[in-house]
Amino acid sequence: MANVDVSGHATFSDGTAVPLFNDAMAEGTLSSLQTNATYTVAAQDLGTYSPGKTLVSLYGYAENSAAYIYVLRQGIPIFFGSAGKSGVVSYGEKKFPKTVVLQPGDTVQMLALTAAARTCSFVAHCSDGTQRVFVGTPSGAATTTLVDSITGNGIGETLQNKVISHAMALSVDGTKITSGGVVILNAQGSVVGVCAVGSPADAQVCFSPFNARIGLNFVAQIITDA
Numbered sequence: 001m002a003n004v005d006v007s008g009h010a011t012f013s014d015g016t017a018v019p020l021f022n023d024a025m026a027e028g029t030l031s032s033l034q035t036n037a038t039y040t041v042a043a044q045d046l047g048t049y050s051p052g053k054t055l056v057s058l059y060g061y062a063e064n065s066a067a068y069i070y071v072l073r074q075g076i077p078i079f080f081g082s083a084g085k086s087g088v089v090s091y092g093e094k095k096f097p098k099t100v101v102l103q104p105g106d107t108v109q110m111l112a113l114t115a116a117a118r119t120c121s122f123v124a125h126c127s128d129g130t131q132r133v134f135v136g137t138p139s140g141a142a143t144t145t146l147v148d149s150i151t152g153n154g155i156g157e158t159l160q161n162k163v164i165s166h167a168m169a170l171s172v173d174g175t176k177i178t179s180g181g182v183v184i185l186n187a188q189g190s191v192v193g194v195c196a197v198g199s200p201a202d203a204q205v206c207f208s209p210f211n212a213r214i215g216l217n218f219v220a221q222i223i224t225d226a
Contacts, residue, residue, distance in 0.1 A: 001026065001027040001028045001114055002026075002027055002114075003024040003025060003026050003027075004024075004025055004027060004062055004063040004064065004112055005021075005022070005023050005025075005062075005063055005086075006020075006021070006022045006025040006031075006033060006060060006061065006062045006063075006066075006110060006112055007019065007020060007021050007022075007036070007060075007061055007086065008020040008021075008033060008058070008059045008060035008061055008069070008081075008108075008110075009058075009059055010046055010050075010055055010057070010058050010059075010081075010108070011055075011056055011057040011058075011093060012050065012053045012054055012055060012056060013053070013054035013055075013056050013099065014053070014054075016053075018035050018036075018039065018040065018046075018049060018050065019035070019036040019038075019039055020033045020034065020035060020036060020046075020060065020108060021033070021034070021035075021036035021037070021038075021043070022034065022110075025062065025110070025112045026112075027062075027064070027112050027113055027114050027117070028111075028112075028113060028114065028117065029111075030109050030110070030111050030149075031109070031110060031111075031112070032045070032107055032108065032109060032110075033060055033069070033108040033109070033110045034046070034107075034108070035049050045105070045106065045107045045108070046071065046102060046106055046107065046108050047071075047073075047102045047103050047104050047105050047106025047107065048104055048105075050102050051102055051103060051104050052101065052102065053101070053102050054099050054100070054101050054102075055071065055079060055099060055100050055101075055102055056095075056096065056099050057081065057082075057093055057094070057095075057096050058070075058071065058079060058080075058081025058082070058096070058108065059081055059082050059083075060081060060082075060083045060084075060108070060110045061083070061084060061085060061086040061087070061088070062083070062084075062085060062086060062110070062112035062113070063085070063086055063112075064085060064112070064113060064114055064115040064201070065084070065085050065112070065113040065114065065115055065117060065172060065200050065201045066083035066084055066085070066110060066111060066112050066113055066170075066200050067083065067111040067112075067113055067117075067119045067121045067133075067135065067170060067200075068080060068083050068110070068111055068121045068123060068133045068135075068149075068170070069081045069082070069083040069108065069109070069110040069111075070108070070109055070110075070131070070133070071100060071102075071106050071107070071108055071109075072106070072107050072108075072109045073103065073105065073106050074105070075150070076150070077109075077131055077132060077133065077149075077150070078100055078106075078131065079096075079098065079099075079100045079131065080096075080123050080125070080131050080133065080207075081096070082094065082204055082205065082206050083110060083111075083170070083200060083205075084170075084200035084201070084203075084204055084205065085200060085201045085202075088200070088201065088202065088203060088204055089204050090203050090204035090206075091204055091206055094204075094206045096206075096207065097125045097165070097166040097207050098125065098129055098131070115172070115201065116172075117137075117172070118137050118138050118139075118171065118172065118173055119135055119136075119137050119171070120135065120136050120137070120138065120144065120146060120169065120170070120171040120173065120177075120182070120197065120222055121133050121134070121135050121146075121169065121170045121171070122134045122135075122146050122155075122167065122168075122169045122182040122195060122220050123167060123168050123169070123170075123207070124155070124159060124164045124166075124167050124210075125164065125165060125166040125167065125207060125210075126159060126162040126163060126164055126165065127162070127163045127164075127165045128162060128163075130159065130162055132148055132149070132150070132158055132159065133148075133149045134146035134147055134148055134149070134154075134155055134158075134220050135147065135149050136221075136222070138173065138176070138222065138224040140224070140226060141224060141225050141226055142223070142224060143221055143222075143223050144221060144222050144223075144224065145219055145220070145221045146182065146220040146221060146222070154217075154218070154219050154220070155184065155214060155218055155219060155220040156187070156214060156215060156216050156217045156218035156219065157216065159214040159218075160214060160215060160216050161213075161214070161215070162213075162214055163211070163212070163213045163214070164184075164193070164210050164211070164212045164213075164214060165209070165210060165211065166207040166208065166209060166210055167182075167193075167195045167207065167208065167210040168195070168198070168205050168206055168207050168208060169181060169182045169195045169196065169197040169198065169205070170197065170198060170199070170200045170205045171197045171198075171199065171222070172199045172200070172201055173197070173222075173224060174199060176224045176225060176226050177197055177222050177223070177224055178223050178224065178225045179194075179221070179222050179223035180194055180196075181194045181195050181196040181197050181222070182194070182195045182197060182220055182221070182222055183220070183221055183222065183223075184212050184214070184218060184219070184220050185218060185219050185220075185221065186215060186217075186218050187215060187216065187217035187218060192212045192213075192218070193210060193211070193212035195208075195210060196208075197222070
């Protein structure tokens with residue numbers, strides 16, 4: 001794994017925006033993405049640069065691939081943006097399912113990946129505004145359960161009694177994924193939702209409408225054939 005350039009931008013409800021940049025982000029390690037010092041005098045965390053502003057969109061682009069990007073507040077992800085490979089843009093300023101008013105201490109965190117990294121990310125937005133990402137890394141032909149990036153718990157323990165209203169899933173595995181996407185199963189093993197998986201190296205993956213109420217012992221998984 002290498003240190004790579006990562007760029008992006010954040011846009012606010014008043015129409016202003018700020019470029020983001022990290023010229024040495026370690027692939028495979030969750031890292032901070034700050035404002036671009038070329039335009040903001042010094043590199044700053046987003047909450048320090050724009051306290052009180054309302055964030056409406058967030059983008060981050062790495063040299064090879066990426067798993068996810070979010071605003072972190074007191075150890076909890078509160079706003080997920082769009083992450084992918086540099087130069088891969090499909091939607092431009094796509095509308096995101098929530099906004100947040102920034103506070104001092106809010107930081108942008110991103111997980112850049114190598115081109116070959118098989119990390120699968122399922123980002124869930126719930127009707128109450130909760131957002132979390134569930135991740136797993138397949139190895140060969142197998143069923144891989146995705147777990148919360150913060151706690152390591154399953155989707156049922158993390159989002160119990162919440163309704164996922166929007167979701168997106170990212171992986172470079174493509175046709176290796178034979179489950180039709182990220183599949184949500186209830187405690188009895190029945191399917192309650194499926195989210196198609198897009199490659200962040202080939203297309204800009206963004207939230208799409210979703211509708212699944214999550215209960216205890218629900219799981220999120222994918223199946224791969226290689």
